[in-house]
Amino acid sequence: MTxxxxxxxxxxxxxxxxxxxxxxxxxxxxxxxxPQSQVPLAAxxxxxxxxxxxxxxxxxAMNEPFYLLRELPVGNELTGNTNLITHYNLEHxxxxxxxxxxxxxxxxxxxxxxxxIDCPGTQDGSSLRSLIDKPxxxxxxxxxxxxxLLTGFRLHTGPLPEQYRLMHIQPPKKxxxxxxxxxxxxxxxxxxxxxxxxxxxxxxxxxxxxxxxKKKKDKKKKKNRxxxxxxxxxxxxxxxxxxx
Amino acid sequence: xxxxxxxxxxxxxxxxxxxxxxxxxxxxxxxxxxxVLNQKLNFMISGLQDVEKCRQQLHEINVPLEVFEYIDQGxxxxxxxxxxxxxxxxxxxxxxxxxDTMTKFKSLLISExxxxxxxxxSKYKAIHGEDASSx
Numbered sequence: 380m381t382x383x384x385x386x387x388x389x390x391x392x393x394x395x396x397x398x399x400x401x402x403x404x405x406x407x408x409x410x411x412x413x414p415q416s417q418v419p420l421a422a423x424x425x426x427x428x429x430x431x432x433x434x435x436x437x438x439x440a441m442n443e444p445f446y447l448l449r450e451l452p453v454g455n456e457l458t459g460n461t462n463l464i465t466h467y468n469l470e471h472x473x474x475x476x477x478x479x480x481x482x483x484x485x486x487x488x489x490x491x492x493x494x495x496i497d498c499p500g501t502q503d504g505s506s507l508r509s510l511i512d513k514p515x516x517x518x519x520x521x522x523x524x525x526x527x528l529l530t531g532f533r534l535h536t537g538p539l540p541e542q543y544r545l546m547h548i549q550p551p552k553k554x555x556x557x558x559x560x561x562x563x564x565x566x567x568x569x570x571x572x573x574x575x576x577x578x579x580x581x582x583x584x585x586x587x588x589x590x591x592x593k594k595k596k597d598k599k600k601k602k603n604r605x606x607x608x609x610x611x612x613x614x615x616x617x618x619x620x621x622x623x
Numbered sequence: 624x625x626x627x628x629x630x631x632x633x634x635x636x637x638x639x640x641x642x643x644x645x646x647x648x649x650x651x652x653x654x655x656x657x658x659v660l661n662q663k664l665n666f667m668i669s670g671l672q673d674v675e676k677c678r679q680q681l682h683e684i685n686v687p688l689e690v691f692e693y694i695d696q697g698x699x700x701x702x703x704x705x706x707x708x709x710x711x712x713x714x715x716x717x718x719x720x721x722x723d724t725m726t727k728f729k730s731l732l733i734s735e736x737x738x739x740x741x742x743x744x745s746k747y748k749a750i751h752g753e754d755a756s757s758x
């Protein structure tokens with residue numbers, strides 16, 4: 380075997396298999412003497428790899444030409460070979476989040492939350508990170524405020540200064556645009572009929588109307604016929620007669 | 624599991640609504656509003672107590688810290704879930720590709736070795752069985 384490998388793969392394989400005793404595989408064929416410079420592969424390996432020993436080998440393989448032979452991996456082990464999203468029943472979540480576009484802003488996720496929540500939390504010190512890094516110093520329980528404690532919350536009448544009115548500022552919502560988009564397909568009028576409410580549509584329809592174009596053309600012709608420069612109408616034209 | 628979250632969500636919604644109303648009262652304070660303000664303050668405390676009670680039911684819930692980063696940046700936290708799923712699928716495909724390639728390589732190597740070293744390979748197959756080439 381060694382000779383065959385050496386003839387095929389050159390001098391590197393000429394050193395032959397290192398002795399199984401050096402690998403901890405038990406008594407076997409004595410290894411051929413190695414020169415000092417040529418260290419067997421297993422000897423170069425770290426002990427945790429090289430010293431795993433006979434447990435990895437099948438008993439039948441002890442006297443075979445194979446060494447460093449390990450058990451094959453178990454076939455039913457869960458690996459990346461299987462679709463893990465399907466395996467863990469996450470198709471629904473995948474389709475939900477990856478099938479359609481997820482809106483970028485936090486206010487789209489929490490639409491009912493008051494205030495400007497799309498601004499970075501580091502700007503006004505309201506970040507969750509700061510809550511973790513510097514947890515607030517507080518007691519273990521929450522107790523209701525009694526009469527004496529409530530005197531500390533007696534406020535002056537009048538409006539708040541401008542800088543403290545952030546609570547009521549809401550991010551602009553694009554509801555009207557959405558409404559428009561959603562209502563278009565539900566338009567009761569058929570597409571062929573020009574809608575009176577949509578001036579753009581009407582204008583476009585007017586320009587494209589072939590009857591109107593025809594009328595315009597004929598009107599122009601009629602005008603030219605009556606003009607002094609016009610050579611005159613020689614024959615009967617079906618188009619002109621239809622106008623009269 | 625969902626009931627625990629529903630309860631917490633409900634308490635948080637009530638708490639936020641109470642805070643919003645408190646904000647409105649405070650923004651243009653009238654002398655007659657003091658009693659309502661006191662009531663709202665105590666309602667806020669009871670709201671905090673309710674949230675505190677929910678904490679005991681949600682001990683085993685782990686939230687990735689990256690989600691907090693998304694929220695702090697004013698981004699939708701669902702984007703994090705989306706990116707996680709996309710990343711998982713991409714890695715899954717990469718690993719599957721590697722496994723498929725290695726399987727093909729192994730079967731090819733075994734078939735070629737069987738041509739060149741038929742005796743040795745028959746011994747090898749005797750050790751590992753016929754499944755050696757298929758795995």
